[in-house]
Amino acid sequence: MQRNSLLSVVGVFLAVVLLAGACSAGFVAGRTYTGIDASSVVNLPFLTEKELVPSSTETGEQSTNQTTQDREKLFKPFWQAWDQVNALFVDQPIDQVTLMRGAIKGMMEALGDQHSSYLDPEMLKRSKALLEGEEYEGIGAWVDPTKDYLTVIGPMPGSPAEKAGLRSGDKVIAIDGEDMTGKGGEYARQLVLGPKGTSVRLTILRKGLAEPFDVDVQRAAIVTPSxxxxxxxxxxxxxxxxxxxxxxxxxxxxxxxxxxxxxxxxxxxxxxxxxxxxxxxxxxxxxxxxxxxxxxxxxxxxxxxxxxxxxxxxxxxxxxxxxxxxxxxxxxxxxxxxxxxxxxxxxxxxxxxxxxxSVQQFVTLDDDQGAVRITVAxxxxxxxxxxxxxxxxxxxxxxxxxxxxxxxxxxxxxxxxxxxxxxxxxxxxxxxxxxxxxxxxx
Missing domain, CATH: 3.90.226.10 (2-enoyl-CoA Hydratase; Chain A, domain 1)
Structure with missing residues (x-):
């Protein structure tokens, strides 16, 4: 089996930028690629040859000590469920890629670690763009999507979020009138994204204030400052x-x-x-x-x-x-x-x-299907x-x-x-x- 390319980052950005085309699930400190040679770099984000460092050649297959037979037995219920879903689900046809990505996402969530996750191809592309200082469209705020409510880390200088008065610690409890209770920060983040020139209404719960209040934010083109x-x-x-x-x-x-x-x-x-x-x-x-x-x-x-x-x-x-x-x-x-x-x-x-x-390692998946981010240290x-x-x-x-x-x-x-x-x-x-x-x- 072809070895996956690895990208190591120190912890993941708790800050996800609310930007259309740049909503990173984030990075926290650093990029260290392991287990690949210079010929592999063309398909990997962020990598230049000078950044390659030596590492163990042990693959995930070796480290799990599982035989092919063990894996077939372990995943027999999974494939049984997969086949039954495809055979019985009422709304046909079923998008097989969506099912596959959902399975990977569920596996990462089962780890119980908020910083281990699956990034689909679009999220991976946005993550790359975020730290390269490219222009984006959105409200320009760093946020934490791992809380019960989407929480503002801080607005970017000169951004629509800053001009609207958003502050660190603000919780987004509703978006365009839709209650975010129980829906999670990641769902809320997707709703906030949008093209420049459009507006989004955020209902904010702020520490020290008894009542929530509404803020209308006009999305715009934003260059990430450094x-x-x-x-x-x-x-x-x-x-x-x-x-x-x-x-x-x-x-x-x-x-x-x-x-x-x-x-x-x-x-x-x-x-x-x-x-x-x-x-x-x-x-x-x-x-x-x-x-x-x-x-x-x-x-x-x-x-x-x-x-x-x-x-x-x-x-x-x-x-x-x-x-x-x-x-x-x-x-x-x-x-x-x-x-x-x-x-x-x-x-x-x-x-x-x-x-x-914590330290995360990004593993790019085959066939341009995104990456998994795994806490390794x-x-x-x-x-x-x-x-x-x-x-x-x-x-x-x-x-x-x-x-x-x-x-x-x-x-x-x-x-x-x-x-x-x-x-x-x-x-x-x-x-x-x-x-x-x-x-x-x-």
Whole structure:
């Protein structure tokens, strides 16, 4: 049997972009292809030859220790059900491809892991496009579809979602008048998608408000942002990362060079509402601020740990740093923020991060039938901290209130500036004790 091509990503983006043509089920940190040679890359998204890494040659068939006879016996009830559905179902003919995809989807759901799933060909195409910074049509919001209700992670800057006033934590409880109770976030996401120029009415449940309210959002063409930067009045460099995509590392280097040429007293890295991206991009960017040592570990089910080391030649390894995080900072964002915190390269300001610490592997399926995304490991910070469903605690906890939002204030950014200008130090906070295998090396 021909070996499937494999694509490994660190955790999956909890953030799914509500974009027609770009609604990713998401990525969280990184792309590492395994088990293929350079001749296989033509049919795989995101891959270039320089990104190929060695891996085990063991296939899924070998690892299950199942014989062909075992499988035939195991799947006998499945094929029996398949045949009976095709023979007896009232509405004929039945789309066989739809049945096949539904079976794969059901298998992934049976794992009981919200980050393991099936992506049909269109979803896989959209996932690829999302992190390549292409233009999309939609409302421009990162969302979490794994909750009971579709939940806003954060609107994209300048997007229809931002202009409509959507905020992190907003729950979409109805769409165009249809109640979303019991229907799940993925179903809701599909309803929100649509072409530019059309409008969708979202009924929002917001924390702190007693009653839901309606918001009309006009869909538009949107380009996914990656990096912006500027100098603040206080001679502080400000670097904002919106995702960890295809071009984010190169854009970050370019922006850092521009900022560093102006001799800033320090740098603020804004990771708020950044739901993640490629693992390798997170390691590359962390290496701009950490000159040596392990940036993160992948920990597998058998207890093995694989370290990912800092790359030499970082541009800003000596500049004081503060990182802004919030409840929508996830995965690749947490890799970067966690490494900076563990090495004491800088402080974290804001509120506790999302806690997305698992690693997914994408396996592209034959005949262009999409891919399955399987959780294969969890990642740890350099000190061996497990952040999955826990998150990172900021050194300086700062909330943004409704009053701050209404007045256009950003107390988290103000605190970050104060930390750098006044050289503030936070009270000590307990962290996990490092294990011998994961002690950071300065």
């Amino acid at each position: 990096v912006t930067g500027r100098m603040l009045d206080e001679n502080i460099g400000y670097l904002q990362l919106f995702t960890f995509g295809d071009s984010t590392f190169e854009e970050t280097q370019k922006t850092l060079k521009t900022l560093l040429a102006q001799n800033p007293e320090g740098l603020i890295i804004d990771l708020r509402n950044n739901g993640g991206g490629y693992r390798d991009t997170a390691v590359q960017i962390a290496s701009q601020f950490i000159d040596d040592g392990t940036i993160m570990f992948e920990e597998f089910g058998d207890g093995r740990r694989e370290p990912f080391k800092a790359l030499r030649g970082g541009l800003a390894t000596k500049v004081p740093v503060v990182v802004l995080i919030n409840e929508a900072s996830a995965s690749a964002s947490e890799i970067l923020a966690g490494a900076i915190q563990d090495y004491q390269r800088g402080y974290l300001v804001g509120i506790q991060s999302y806690g997305k610490g 969890r990642w740890l910070t350099p000190l061996g901290r497990q952040i999955n469903e826990i998150g990172l605690r900021p050194d300086f906890p700062v909330e943004i209130t409704e009053e701050d939002l209404a007045a256009g204030r950003d107390p988290q950014l103000d605190q970050a500036i104060a930390v750098l200008k006044q050289k503030l130090t936070p009270p000590p906070t307990p962290v996990a004790s490092p294990t011998p295998a994961s002690t950071p090396h300065p």
